[in-house]
Amino acid sequence: MAIDLAPVMDAEALSAFFAEAFPHGAQDVHAAERFTIAPGFVRIAFDPDEAGLRPGGIVSGPTQMGLADRAAYAVILAHIGPVAMAMTSNLNYSFLRAVAFRRVHADAVLLKLGRRLATVDVRLWQDDPGNVVGQATVTYAIPG
Amino acid sequence: MAIDLAPVMDAEALSAFFAEAFPHGAQDVHAAERFTIAPGFVRIAFDPDEAGLRPGGIVSGPTQMGLADRAAYAVILAHIGPVAMAMTSNLNYSFLRAVAFRRVHADAVLLKLGRRLATVDVRLWQDDPGNVVGQATVTYAIPG
């Protein structure tokens, strides 16, 4: 592969970048996000707040899709650095199982990191990585 | 077509149903939604609030996708009635243009209303229906 999958940001830098990019008060800001970074990979551990709660004690669809989008963004930034202005061009989300109102993990894997487009597979899971509750394929445009 | 595209709910009934289904405080509740219904069609006129605001004065991705999902849900319910428990199984969203922080319209068209699956095309636009800012294809599972 022509892709250099060595991360260029650590979890702390990513966290600081996100805190600035999504200021307090915005819909999908969540103080309680923690990042784990590896080559070609970012995991977000996410604790939903009341804004994402639905009747029946489940996490809303927009909250799930927002989390998947941030995880995709995170794994791209972790590998190209915070200077680039990447923008989501397409997000395909499959709702697989009801998401209980407790910690959700989002595992983002870089499928392609091109000069202009990046494609990321994201799986949301709870309790155990095998219990996948949602899957997203996300494409970002990377301005040149 | 084997599909009966005559709506069975009017805008008032749909509005009342949504107000109950998405109680105050939830992430994508928006008092300022107005519905227009026609055979095979629902339009939502939506005024975003601060929760969906992003730096630069644009509407967030999750807010856009949530609106598209609600519009799809609305056009299905308008044609099968509020009794059915429909659930999103897949949502594919293309981000086409930045969405300015003012009124957004979502036009939902029933492509298929089967016994078990419904597929809806949704286009988000501003100012003029020709200025499409986002497009979604949404599939709902309809429990039998």
Next chain:
Amino acid sequence: MAIDLAPVMDAEALSAFFAEAFPHGAQDVHAAERFTIAPGFVRIAFDPDEAGLRPGGIVSGPTQMGLADRAAYAVILAHIGPVAMAMTSNLNYSFLRAVAFRRVHADAVLLKLGRRLATVDVRLWQDDPGNVVGQATVTYAIPG
């Protein structure tokens, strides 16, 4: 919109380009394709051959998706000219109804024609434009 939606190719030029780009013998070459062009729009009238026939007298999934992809490609080329090397980056296809083994139309509408990305809505229909048998959203990358 910043998009100039005046076509720069006519049906004859488009037809000649496709004949050369998809030489005889390739899987989705179809002599029996006719193009109709309008601003922001291309329609292909397509007569399937035996290679796309499935038991039960229906048109295969890959044939449908290939047709949707060609229609998206056609509407982009019709508006930027045959010089550009556009490539599909994402195709999302919803199978709505069985496609009978007779003429299928594919209506492609440009949702966005950017400098680097183009997004196209394609609907396949038979007999009547209201009888939509499949829907695709197709994103092309346009090399700069």
Next chain:
Amino acid sequence: MAIDLAPVMDAEALSAFFAEAFPHGAQDVHAAERFTIAPGFVRIAFDPDEAGLRPGGIVSGPTQMGLADRAAYAVILAHIGPVAMAMTSNLNYSFLRAVAFRRVHADAVLLKLGRRLATVDVRLWQDDPGNVVGQATVTYAIPG
């Protein structure tokens, strides 16, 4: 998980079923497909023929998408048996890298096998599983 991921068909049975379901002469019939089955997983090793060849020595888009669809179908059938009439409802495909005209592998993983819907992640790769050339998320409807 409520899903029983023990396969109920072996590679030979799957191969025989496909040979019958896609009779000789159809567009995406390929004698040269070999199946590997594991819990929740099917791999197809596929050797493209001339029908899927494109100028430049690459494998066509419809051939890639058809392979992804068959792999999704195979992993579902392998776990529910050949009696069920499953039908693709949605296929989302990301073209990541040019596919050279030689053996392609398709790895299909069951994300969800519900009573009515199954969702499958498929990755096409060449030479090495890390060299992913295409990714599909495929949803099948399973008639009750």
